[in-house]
Amino acid sequence: MLTQRKSDENEASRRIKTEFLVQLDGAGNGRKGQVLVIGATNLPQELDDAARRRFVKKLYIPLPDQDGREQLIANLLEKNDHTVTKEQLVQLAKDSEGFSGADLKILCTEAAMGPLRKFGAKAMDIDSKDVPPISYKHFRQALKQVNPSVAEADLVSHIEWNNTYGSLVGPRSDDDSSQDSDAGSIGS
Numbered sequence: 001m002l003t004q005r006k007s008d009e010n011e012a013s014r015r016i017k018t019e020f021l022v023q024l025d026g027a028g029n030g031r032k033g034q035v036l037v038i039g040a041t042n043l044p045q046e047l048d049d050a051a052r053r054r055f056v057k058k059l060y061i062p063l064p065d066q067d068g069r070e071q072l073i074a075n076l077l078e079k080n081d082h083t084v085t086k087e088q089l090v091q092l093a094k095d096s097e098g099f100s101g102a103d104l105k106i107l108c109t110e111a112a113m114g115p116l117r118k119f120g121a122k123a124m125d126i127d128s129k130d131v132p133p134i135s136y137k138h139f140r141q142a143l144k145q146v147n148p149s150v151a152e153a154d155l156v157s158h159i160e161w162n163n164t165y166g167s168l169v170g171p172r173s174d175d176d177s178s179q180d181s182d183a184g185s186i187g188s
Contacts, residue, residue, distance in 0.1 A: 001016075001017070001020070002017060002020070002021075002039070002047055002048050002051040003043075003046045003047065003048060004046060004047070004048050004049070005017060005048055017048060017051075021048075021050055021051060021054065024037060024051075024054050025054070037055075039055065042154075044058075044158065044161045044162075044165070045157060045161050052165060056167075057167045058162070058165055058166045058167050059166065059167055060158060060159065060161075060162035060166050062155075063098065063099070063100055063150060063155070064099070064100070064101060064104070066093050066094065066097075067093075069092075069093040069096050069097075069099060069104060070089055070090060070092075070093040072101055072104045072105075073089060073092055073093060073096075073104055073107075073108060074089060076104065076105060076108040077108065077134065080112060080133075080134055081131075081133040081134065082133045082134040082135065083133045083134070083135045083136070084134065084135065084136050084139065085136070088136040088139075092136075092139050092143075095143055096143070096148075098148040098150065099146075099148050100148070100149060100150055102149065103146065103147075103148050103149050103150075106146050107139070107142050107143065107146045108142075110141075110142035110145055110146055111134055111138040111139045111141070111142040112134050112138070114134065114135070114137070114138030114141055114142065115131050115132045115133065115134060115135075115138065116131060118132075119131075
């Protein structure tokens with residue numbers, strides 16, 4: 001919605017972007033409550049410059065690390081009958097390096113289809129209690145069919161954008177801490 005405005009863009013689209021930015025400027029002004037606006041994009045380099053300037057904090061969220069992938073797979077398996085052990089879960093997280101959260105969901109969905117495949121066309125006629133649990137071998141098969149969707153070049157581009165426009169995150173140096181007593185507040 002907030003991509004860079006171009007000369008060949010239709011007028012209605014330009015007006016919507018302009019109106020959104022005007023309303024964003026007025027959000028929270030003169031009101032007792034505070035307004036928190038959060039946006040997300042996979043293409044930060046295509047953001048309109050005026051929109052980018054209006055967002056105080058710009059945070060790069062990297063792909064999930066080993067522990068994050070483990071937790072995501074565990075969460076996705078939580079409501080399903082499965083026989084995946086903790087050790088197997090650790091191995092799956094290792095084998096899915098470079099996967100996004102969406103990629104992991106696709107992987108788990110593909111693995112969940114594994115037990116149904118043995119029934120073939122009869123899968124629609126069986127009772128859910130007759131479906132075997134999802135196993136590690138189903139994940140091994142799914143890993144052969146699901147690939148990461150984020151290219152290395154995209155990651156490099158995101159990191160470069162973050163280095164140019166992103167907000168600094170992490171511990172402050174001793175020199176910085178004395179300058180701002182409200183270091184934890186939004187907009188400081």
